[in-house]
Amino acid sequence: MNNFIYHSPTKVYFGRGYETKIGSLLAERGFRKPLIVYGGGSIKRSGLYDTVLASLKEAGLSWAELGGVQPNPLLALAKEGIARFRAEQCDVLLAVGGGSAIDTAKVIGLGVPYDGDVWDFWCGKATPKAGIPTTVILTIAAAGSETSQSAVITNEDGMLKRGLNSEFNRPLFSIMNPELTYTLPAYQTACGVVDIMMHTLERYLTLPGEVELTDRIAESLLKTVRTYGPIAIAQPDHYEARAELMWAGSLSHNDLTGCGRASIFINHKIGHELSAKYGTAHGASLAIAFPAWAKYCYRSNIPRFAQYAVRVWGCEMDYAKPEATALAGIAATEDFFRSIGMPVRLSDIGIGEAEIDDLASRITAGGKNVIETYIPCGKQEFAEILRLAL
Amino acid sequence: MNNFIYHSPTKVYFGRGYETKIGSLLAERGFRKPLIVYGGGSIKRSGLYDTVLASLKEAGLSWAELGGVQPNPLLALAKEGIARFRAEQCDVLLAVGGGSAIDTAKVIGLGVPYDGDVWDFWCGKATPKAGIPTTVILTIAAAGSETSQSAVITNEDGMLKRGLNSEFNRPLFSIMNPELTYTLPAYQTACGVVDIMMHTLERYLTLPGEVELTDRIAESLLKTVRTYGPIAIAQPDHYEARAELMWAGSLSHNDLTGCGRASIFINHKIGHELSAKYGTAHGASLAIAFPAWAKYCYRSNIPRFAQYAVRVWGCEMDYAKPEATALAGIAATEDFFRSIGMPVRLSDIGIGEAEIDDLASRITAGGKNVIETYIPCGKQEFAEILRLAL
Numbered sequence: 001m002n003n004f005i006y007h008s009p010t011k012v013y014f015g016r017g018y019e020t021k022i023g024s025l026l027a028e029r030g031f032r033k034p035l036i037v038y039g040g041g042s043i044k045r046s047g048l049y050d051t052v053l054a055s056l057k058e059a060g061l062s063w064a065e066l067g068g069v070q071p072n073p074l075l076a077l078a079k080e081g082i083a084r085f086r087a088e089q090c091d092v093l094l095a096v097g098g099g100s101a102i103d104t105a106k107v108i109g110l111g112v113p114y115d116g117d118v119w120d121f122w123c124g125k126a127t128p129k130a131g132i133p134t135t136v137i138l139t140i141a142a143a144g145s146e147t148s149q150s151a152v153i154t155n156e157d158g159m160l161k162r163g164l165n166s167e168f169n170r171p172l173f174s175i176m177n178p179e180l181t182y183t184l185p186a187y188q189t190a191c192g193v194v195d196i197m198m199h200t201l202e203r204y205l206t207l208p209g210e211v212e213l214t215d216r217i218a219e220s221l222l223k224t225v226r227t228y229g230p231i232a233i234a235q236p237d238h239y240e241a242r243a244e245l246m247w248a249g250s251l252s253h254n255d256l257t258g259c260g261r262a263s264i265f266i267n268h269k270i271g272h273e274l275s276a277k278y279g280t281a282h283g284a285s286l287a288i289a290f291p292a293w294a295k296y297c298y299r300s301n302i303p304r305f306a307q308y309a310v311r312v313w314g315c316e317m318d319y320a321k322p323e324a325t326a327l328a329g330i331a332a333t334e335d336f337f338r339s340i341g342m343p344v345r346l347s348d349i350g351i352g353e354a355e356i357d358d359l360a361s362r363i364t365a366g367g368k369n370v371i372e373t374y375i376p377c378g379k380q381e382f383a384e385i386l387r388l389a390l
Numbered sequence: 391m392n393n394f395i396y397h398s399p400t401k402v403y404f405g406r407g408y409e410t411k412i413g414s415l416l417a418e419r420g421f422r423k424p425l426i427v428y429g430g431g432s433i434k435r436s437g438l439y440d441t442v443l444a445s446l447k448e449a450g451l452s453w454a455e456l457g458g459v460q461p462n463p464l465l466a467l468a469k470e471g472i473a474r475f476r477a478e479q480c481d482v483l484l485a486v487g488g489g490s491a492i493d494t495a496k497v498i499g500l501g502v503p504y505d506g507d508v509w510d511f512w513c514g515k516a517t518p519k520a521g522i523p524t525t526v527i528l529t530i531a532a533a534g535s536e537t538s539q540s541a542v543i544t545n546e547d548g549m550l551k552r553g554l555n556s557e558f559n560r561p562l563f564s565i566m567n568p569e570l571t572y573t574l575p576a577y578q579t580a581c582g583v584v585d586i587m588m589h590t591l592e593r594y595l596t597l598p599g600e601v602e603l604t605d606r607i608a609e610s611l612l613k614t615v616r617t618y619g620p621i622a623i624a625q626p627d628h629y630e631a632r633a634e635l636m637w638a639g640s641l642s643h644n645d646l647t648g649c650g651r652a653s654i655f656i657n658h659k660i661g662h663e664l665s666a667k668y669g670t671a672h673g674a675s676l677a678i679a680f681p682a683w684a685k686y687c688y689r690s691n692i693p694r695f696a697q698y699a700v701r702v703w704g705c706e707m708d709y710a711k712p713e714a715t716a717l718a719g720i721a722a723t724e725d726f727f728r729s730i731g732m733p734v735r736l737s738d739i740g741i742g743e744a745e746i747d748d749l750a751s752r753i754t755a756g757g758k759n760v761i762e763t764y765i766p767c768g769k770q771e772f773a774e775i776l777r778l779a780l
């Protein structure tokens with residue numbers, strides 16, 4: 001077991017009705033004016049927007065707003081948020097939505113107390129030293145940003161999609177009412193399912209070998225999502241299924257599933273470039289990346305891929321040919337992704353051989369970066385992985 | 391799934407060597423003078439005491455001390471600690487030890503800023519409104535107090551052993567180096583194993599029915615402890631086994647294994663009275679309580695006890711007679727406790743029928759309290775449970 005530091009201080013209010021208490025939850029912490037960060041019209045159509053404003057009013061709070069956050073959120077809007085936060089003299093961020101709204105809020109939270117360009121933190125020029133707290137009302141089980149230290153943003157200048165881990169990114173509290181996800185379309189629910197599984201797998205299918213408690217927790221999470229994902233897609237208002245997914249989404253990315261292990265996030269790197277260049281939904285991009293990556297490198301750790309196949313997918317262990325079991329687990333994952341309507345090949349989203357070189361180049365910052373996983377992966381290796389996804 | 395609030399903000403430094411950094415970890419948070427709370431001579435014999443002082447000196451900190459904490463720690467010593475903390479003008483608590491040292495520190499932490507008698511909080515006369523932060527260097531995998539909101543103390547006046555949950559009880563940070571548990575005797579290691587399992591089972595064997603993710607996480611924890619407990623007992627310096635137990639101990643009681651479920655802690659109530667009256671080690675008292683309680687009430691939830699038997703102990707499901715499976719799980723637990731050297735009957739610790747009435751009376755505050763579990767348990771029901779433990 002590797003040494004690790006675990007710190008997941010976000011307070012979670014989980015279940016029906018907590019969104020109606022947002023005003024008092026902010027007021028009792030001394031906040032007076034949140035900047036509400038949200039996406040398109042869905043929270044207005046669902047009535048959540050009105051619920052939030054009513055609760056803020058009741059608690060005697062004022063507010064400012066930043067709407068229009070898009071999937072794969074853009075830096076320019078976050079910068080607009082920084083300016084608005086300052087001009088409106090807000091004192092806390094309130095993201096109402098999923099990973100895109102939350103991550104935009106996090107970027108604003110780091111940008112407000114910083115004199116320079118907030119992108120400095122994402123391109124490695126500076127390290128955050130302070131942050132305005134982000135609070136959350138979650139509407140999608142997917143990104144795990146509601147408890148994570150991660151924030152991903154896309155810089156329009158070059159369409160660079162980059163993630164940043166910082167303790168200042170941890171939300172102060174997150175409200176998670178599974179009912180708020182009832183209106184999610186099936187495709188987005190499925191994207192969330194893949195994202196949750198991949199946050200876990202990027203920590204699970206790594207070296208060193210078994211860390212039993214962490215492994216079993218990761219497997220618990222994968223099995224739960226495997227069971228309840230399809231139920232939530234078939235019955236969007238199935239409370240228990242939505243609740244299981246929502247809680248799994250948070251635990252998948254609050255670092256619990258990685259304690260004592262390395263994490264790689266190599267599939268996220270591939271996926272980020274697909275999203276940045278083609279606008280592919282994040283979950284869908286991961287559903288394409290994973291089977292290819294797994295097929296490329298499973299031979300480096302057959303026991304682990306076999307364990308995954310047996311414990312998560314219920315494959316029979318082939319003791320004479322563990323490789324067959326390992327492959328069966330990868331195939332089961334791919335079949336599952338396809339069964340919930342996800343693309344699993346680049347061709348499913350209209351991308352062919354002609355794009356491989358540029359994608360591999362982008363993933364490796366023009367061929368400069370090598371990512372250490374089972375096999376050191378540079379531009380050439382990523383091109384080979386991408387070809388397995390054709 | 392029930393609504394729940396989850397908040398486990400303690401920062402965990404897990405692995406080799408972190409105890410040598412205690413000075414800088416305190417200093418970087420602005421603390422200048424910890425009150426070090428510890429037990430007998432074991433941390434002096436092991437060299438940990440010297441390591442801690444050297445680290446504090448190196449960071450330019452001063453300190454005061456409160457040694458002599460006993461298992462089932464006593465209120466009088468905690469009160470001495472409150473006085474010393476004030477007199478020495480300390481600013482933070484540093485517990486070096488297990489649950490007894492940590493809980494004593496927590497009592498001091500609530501008592502220092504309070505004008506009245508700190509016992510007020512434990513007897514329900516007052517609610518804590520502030521607390522001095524507790525920090526921890528853990529030396530026993532057992533109580534889970536290093537991340538929990540619970541603190542248990544015994545008032546010598548009537549030998550009342552009582553627990554208190556308060557957000558102010560959550561340690562600020564905890565250092566967990568599995569190597570620091572190498573010197574634990576087998577009996578104490580075994581007591582810890584039982585304690586960890588029972589913190590999980592008191593949340594798992596409850597109503598409502600399945601909350602899949604929480605259940606599977608609880609089962610993960612139980613299986614891990616089942617596997618590594620005996621290894622740690624047989625090979626005290628087995629790093630991986632000590633590490634699995636140590637992390638399981640924290641996760642068993644930081645509320646993760648109870649999210650979305652009720653928790654009962656009825657076995658703890660029985661155990662606390664055994665400890666208070668006879669000085670029985672906490673884990674040993676739970677090993678006696680559980681089999682009796684489980685046999686008394688498993689019929690109220692046979693599916694759940696059967697799930698426990700199958701998933702945790704690998705029992706074969708008897709689909710025609712699920713009751714047989716449920717009983718097999720209880721028997722497997724009892725056999726396991728016995729196999730690691732724990733008492734599983736009152737007679738194992740020299741207690742007979744003559745004591746039953748008084749014990750049942752103590753558990754129910756003189757017959758006044760009824761604990762709602764599957765079956766409402768008052769004095770008569772506790773007497774019946776205790777008879778099953780004879």
